[in-house]
Amino acid sequence: MLFHVRMDVNLPQTMPENQATALKKTEKDIAQGLQESGKWRHLWRIAGQYANISVFDVSSVDELHTLISTLPLFPYMQIQIMPLCRHPSSIRSNDA
Ligand SMILES: O=C(O)CC1=CCC(=O)O1
Numbered sequence: 001m002l003f004h005v006r007m008d009v010n011l012p013q014t015m016p017e018n019q020a021t022a023l024k025k026t027e028k029d030i031a032q033g034l035q036e037s038g039k040w041r042h043l044w045r046i047a048g049q050y051a052n053i054s055v056f057d058v059s060s061v062d063e064l065h066t067l068i069s070t071l072p073l074f075p076y077m078q079i080q081i082m083p084l085c086r087h088p089s090s091i092r093s094n095d096a
Pocket of ligand 1: 038
C-alpha cells in the first residue's frame with residue numbers, strides 16, 4: 001500500500017540546539033534505514049519550507065502509523081496522509 005505523506009516540522013524555539021541536533025540525527029538514521037528497507041520510497045524537501053513530501057510503501061495503515069508515530073520528530077510534526085491507488089491511465093507499475 002502506497003501513502004503520500006506530508007510532514008511539516010515545527011521545533012520549539014526554546015529547544016536547546018544540542019537536543020535539536022540529536023533529534024535530527026536520530027531521525028536521519030531511522031529515515032535512511034527505512035529507505036534502505038524500501039518502506040520509505042521517496043523523501044523530498046519542499047523547497048523553502050521545513051517540510052517534506054514522502055511516499056511510504058507499507059502493508060497496512062497500522063504499519064504506517066507505527067513507523068511515523070515512532071519517529072523522533074513525530075511530537076513536533078504536523079502530518080497529512082493521502083492513501084494512493086493506481087490511476088487507470090498510469091503507464092507505471094507500483095514498483096516504478
Ligand atoms: O527534515 C524533515 O523533513 C524531517 C525528516 C524526516 C526524515 C528526516 O530525516 O527528516
